Amino acid sequence: MVFSWPNILYPVAGTLLAMVFSFLPGLSGVTLMALAIPLTFQWQPLPVLLLFGALVGGATFMGSATAILLNIPGTAPNAATMFDGYPMARQGRAKTALGCSAAASALGSTFGVLVLVALIPLLAVLVPLLGPPEYLMLAIWGLTTIATVIRGSVLKGLAMAGIGLMLSFVGFDPRSGAVRYDFGTLYLQDGLSLVPVFLGIFAVAESIDLMASGRATISGSTRLDQLGGSAIEGVRSVFRNFGLFVRSSLIGTVVGTIPGLGGTAAAFVAYGEAARSAGSGGHFGSGDIRGVLAPEAANDAKDGGALLSTLAFGLPGSAGTALLLSVLTLHGIRPGEQLMTAELPLAFALIWSLFLSNWLSSLVGLSLVGPLSRLTVAPTSRLLPPILVLAAAGAFAYRGRLADVWLTFSFGLIGYAMKRYGWPRVAFIIALVLGPMFELNLYLTLSLQRLGRIQVWTRPAFLTLAVLLALTLWLARSRTGLIGRTIRPRARSDGKSPPKPEKPLEGGGE
Amino acid sequence: MLAACGIPMLGYSWPEGSSSRQTACDVMEGARIRWLVGYSPGGGYDAYSRLIEPVLERALGAKILVDNIPGAAGIIAARTLANAPADGRTLGIIDGPGLLLANRRRVASAPDLQTELVPLGRVARLHPMLVTAAGSGLMTIEDLLARARSGFLVAGVTATVSQNFVNCAVSAHLLGIDVRFVTGFPGSREVLLAIIRGDLDFTSADGESVRSEVESEKLVPILQIAREPFGLYSAIDGVPMLAGEEGITARRPDLFASAGSGSREMAESLVSFTSLGRLLVGPAGLPAQLRLCLEEGLSSALGGPEFRASAARAHRSLAVASAAEVRRELATAASAITRVLPVVEEAVREVR
Numbered sequence: 001m002v003f004s005w006p007n008i009l010y011p012v013a014g015t016l017l018a019m020v021f022s023f024l025p026g027l028s029g030v031t032l033m034a035l036a037i038p039l040t041f042q043w044q045p046l047p048v049l050l051l052f053g054a055l056v057g058g059a060t061f062m063g064s065a066t067a068i069l070l071n072i073p074g075t076a077p078n079a080a081t082m083f084d085g086y087p088m089a090r091q092g093r094a095k096t097a098l099g100c101s102a103a104a105s106a107l108g109s110t111f112g113v114l115v116l117v118a119l120i121p122l123l124a125v126l127v128p129l130l131g132p133p134e135y136l137m138l139a140i141w142g143l144t145t146i147a148t149v150i151r152g153s154v155l156k157g158l159a160m161a162g163i164g165l166m167l168s169f170v171g172f173d174p175r176s177g178a179v180r181y182d183f184g185t186l187y188l189q190d191g192l193s194l195v196p197v198f199l200g201i202f203a204v205a206e207s208i209d210l211m212a213s214g215r216a217t218i219s220g221s222t223r224l225d226q227l228g229g230s231a232i233e234g235v236r237s238v239f240r241n242f243g244l245f246v247r248s249s250l251i252g253t254v255v256g257t258i259p260g261l262g263g264t265a266a267a268f269v270a271y272g273e274a275a276r277s278a279g280s281g282g283h284f285g286s287g288d289i290r291g292v293l294a295p296e297a298a299n300d301a302k303d304g305g306a307l308l309s310t311l312a313f314g315l316p317g318s319a320g321t322a323l324l325l326s327v328l329t330l331h332g333i334r335p336g337e338q339l340m341t342a343e344l345p346l347a348f349a350l351i352w353s354l355f356l357s358n359w360l361s362s363l364v365g366l367s368l369v370g371p372l373s374r375l376t377v378a379p380t381s382r383l384l385p386p387i388l389v390l391a392a393a394g395a396f397a398y399r400g401r402l403a404d405v406w407l408t409f410s411f412g413l414i415g416y417a418m419k420r421y422g423w424p425r426v427a428f429i430i431a432l433v434l435g436p437m438f439e440l441n442l443y444l445t446l447s448l449q450r451l452g453r454i455q456v457w458t459r460p461a462f463l464t465l466a467v468l469l470a471l472t473l474w475l476a477r478s479r480t481g482l483i484g485r486t487i488r489p490r491a492r493s494d495g496k497s498p499p500k501p502e503k504p505l506e507g508g509g510e
Numbered sequence: 511m512l513a514a515c516g517i518p519m520l521g522y523s524w525p526e527g528s529s530s531r532q533t534a535c536d537v538m539e540g541a542r543i544r545w546l547v548g549y550s551p552g553g554g555y556d557a558y559s560r561l562i563e564p565v566l567e568r569a570l571g572a573k574i575l576v577d578n579i580p581g582a583a584g585i586i587a588a589r590t591l592a593n594a595p596a597d598g599r600t601l602g603i604i605d606g607p608g609l610l611l612a613n614r615r616r617v618a619s620a621p622d623l624q625t626e627l628v629p630l631g632r633v634a635r636l637h638p639m640l641v642t643a644a645g646s647g648l649m650t651i652e653d654l655l656a657r658a659r660s661g662f663l664v665a666g667v668t669a670t671v672s673q674n675f676v677n678c679a680v681s682a683h684l685l686g687i688d689v690r691f692v693t694g695f696p697g698s699r700e701v702l703l704a705i706i707r708g709d710l711d712f713t714s715a716d717g718e719s720v721r722s723e724v725e726s727e728k729l730v731p732i733l734q735i736a737r738e739p740f741g742l743y744s745a746i747d748g749v750p751m752l753a754g755e756e757g758i759t760a761r762r763p764d765l766f767a768s769a770g771s772g773s774r775e776m777a778e779s780l781v782s783f784t785s786l787g788r789l790l791v792g793p794a795g796l797p798a799q800l801r802l803c804l805e806e807g808l809s810s811a812l813g814g815p816e817f818r819a820s821a822a823r824a825h826r827s828l829a830v831a832s833a834a835e836v837r838r839e840l841a842t843a844a845s846a847i848t849r850v851l852p853v854v855e856e857a858v859r860e861v862r
Contacts, residue, residue, distance in 0.1 A: 186590075314699055330560055334721070400577060447692045
């Protein structure tokens with residue numbers, strides 16, 4: 001049905017369009033979906049689902065390309081890729097990072113789709129198993145990674161995490177509905193918007209740093225043939241770290257089912273898990289390929305998880321699936337039992353379209369690795385003005401609010417100061433992303449437990465996550481201790497000796 | 511545009527002043543209208559907006575851009591709308607009862623529906639019902655009362671400023687049930703999942719939104735917050751109504767003995783408040799002729815067969831009303847909210 005003519009045109013066209021849109025920060029595939037809704041209003045459901053499945057899946061890779069090359073996340077979930085992707089670009093290894101990102105995206109989405117297909121018969125039983133206690137445990141899991149990613153002063157790292165948590169509490173209190181820390185402004189009532197903060201704290205801050213450092217190009221090289229690494233090397237790194245890939249994809253699929261925050265949280269939790277499992281043997285934040293692999297695999301695997309809850313319960317797990325839900329309802333398709341039984345062929349059309357678009361975008365992305373990596377040898381004097389314009393445009397296009405542009409540049413200055421004086425930005429960002437998920441689910445869990453409606457210690461999913469969390473913390477601790485005692489710095493995960501981190505990264509403490 | 515296209519003006523004529531109104535309509539031709547929705551894509555408000563978008567574009571000859579500004583239970587979008595210039599370029603859809611409640615409860619920034627916004631029409635009513643889980647053993651109001659005799663019940667809602675909170679709080683007050691609320695769920699679907707899991711006893715939900723769950727017998731509707739049956743689908747036929755001559759407060763006063771003699775009035779007030787529905791509004795201060803042009807444009811767009819067919823295909827019920835009707839109902843609802851507000855405030859204090 002999907003691969004027949006002319007049906008195949010819809011996912012192909014949707015993927016290519018989504019790739020173009022998602023290369024422009026702020027103008028993600030979600031923007032394209034919003035624009036496409038009225039245009040497809042009179043279409044039959046099948047072509048609509050094929051097109052929109054591709055728009056959901058086709059946007060992710062290009063968003064990570066800007067994150068790696070320019071330190072600008074195409075979408076919020078791509079932010080975690082910047083932590084190691086951009087340092088790799090600065091070390092002249094953009095091709096390796098892009099290759100790894102493309103392969104991890106394609107394979108991660110395959111993982112998510114396979115899980116989704118396998119679980120369709122069990123959906124009604126499985127999804128309700130995940131409630132506030134399980135989401136709380138995932139949030140704690142993510143937050144504990146801060147301990148792993150902090151470099152340099154622990155005190156500074158904890159302070160930044162605390163500030164990140166504090167800022168994540170701006171807006172409505174989930175318990176009472178009262179507004180907190182809004183300073184009487186409407187703008188802050190719904191909390192700090194993540195995209196402008198990401199754009200500021202990374203893209204703008206990095207641009208200021210490049211200007212201040214007088215660096216000629218992002219990579220330090222002026223010719224393409226001076227760049228190291230290759231796309232193939234990046235692809236190979238996924239297979240070399242296959243265990244990490246599977247773990248990250250699993251995290252992405254599970255966290256992807258969480259409404260609202262799924263994609264972003266998935267990438268950050270996976271990144272943290274990769275950093276923790278590497279122990280002292282990693283150089284996360286300084287260009288570790290695993291820091292690209294993990295969030296990219298999780299980010300694409302999350303589409304399977306997000307689709308799972310969207311199709312079965314009408315609970316969108318990401319911005320893309322929220323618009324998809326809108327399209328489904330407009331065409332008279334109700335998520336739930338009917339879609340998963342009588343209209344199952346339509347559900348599968350959507351799933352295959354998502355699968356196809358993820359692969360297509362990764363293959364096209366791989367073919368573009370060469371031209372894209374030219375950006376890292378372009379003179380910064382020419383590159384920085386467009387980066388700053390793109391950051392401003394992305395911030396404005398995100399919600400159409402001018403205040404978001406001011407927020408971006410304010411956090412740009414703050415981010416530069418953090419980097420300059422060694423206050424870790426990663427700890428701040430992880431806390432900011434996971435804070436609301438932690439607070440809300442802590443409150444719901446405690447309320448339900450206090451009222452005697454749940455017993456967390458009798459919930460299998462909660463117990464499983466608790467054991468996994470304890471196990472990973474113990475492993476991380478024992479590895480760190482072991483390495484500290486006996487093991488010398490080991491070879492890099494992609495087979496090369498670790499590069500000496502650049503001075504700005506040392507200064508950033510990341 | 512409207513007259514030139516020969517579009518029938520439902521319930522309107524073009525008497526004196528029509529030429530200046532035509533001028534006002536000409537101003538809208540080719541204009542870009544920002545249509546604000548206070549909720550994320552995927553929900554009912556977004557769906558209605560996207561159904562309205564193409565037909566209103568044709569009726570006004572304008573370009574409409576649907577703009578989702580979710581957050582703060584729709585208040586951010588409503589405030590943005592109230593602050594927009596009154597030039598017809600910013601319109602939107604709001605949860606009438608929700609905004610009325612937020613404003614009366616003095617939630618920061620919630621605009622006054624009667625003075626800061628101007629209603630231009632209504633697209634649909636809401637269909638609030640109390641629902642329980644199929645496996646809970648709570649199949650009727652009597653079951654709920656019986657369970658309440660042995661202890662408190664737990665209800666879940668998204669926020670204390672939601673009308674679902676009002677429905678649960680007032681219904682519990684009428685029935686004399688001790689209810690503990692769990693608030694803060696990210697969305698109404700999450701509340702329903704918690705009900706199905708058995709984490710909560712009951713909640714209030716829109717009958718149209720829970721159709722799948724009711725038809726697949728995961729959720730059980732036990733009370734329609736209405737005077738007349740919603741008649742949306744057969745699975746809710748026979749579910750008792752709260753108010754009206756056929757309502758449970760009239761037929762079974764024994765169930766509401768604890769609320770005293772005012773139970774029927776309270777039930778009527780709750781229904782008057784909730785039936786305000788999904789309203790189409792603009793900022794206050796719209797010039798009279800422009801306002802009439804927009805009202806007529808909406809009336810024409812929502813009354814046409816194309817819109818009705820689209821709504822039917824999307825399984826969206828309609829209860830289209832003119833601006834004049836909405837203004838009348840708004841006055842009734844504003845008066846009704848003052849009656850239920852003390853009960854709501856008391857419930858909020860207990861939550862805090």
